[in-house]
Amino acid sequence: MNNEDNTVKVNPNIETICCDGGQDELGHPAVYFTFNEENKIVCSYCSKTFIKKMDLKDIKNV
Ligand SMILES: [Zn+2]
Numbered sequence: 001m002n003n004e005d006n007t008v009k010v011n012p013n014i015e016t017i018c019c020d021g022g023q024d025e026l027g028h029p030a031v032y033f034t035f036n037e038e039n040k041i042v043c044s045y046c047s048k049t050f051i052k053k054m055d056l057k058d059i060k061n062v
Pocket residue numbers: 019020021022028043044045046047048
């Protein structure tokens with residue numbers, strides 16, 4: 001497991017994300033997080049990190 005898999009780049013226009021831990025053993029009930037004033041959210045279940053990516057060219061999963 002490498003660290004990059006645990007970081008998700010998010011479109012900066014999105015205010016709320018949903019995390020269900022992904023497809024593997026880290027799966028957990030779906031939870032929603034709101035960015036509020038932050039640019040970063042860390043899921044309290046699986047520690048996955050969601051970062052608002054201001055450079056749209058760097059977003060692969062849109
Ligand atoms: Zn999660």
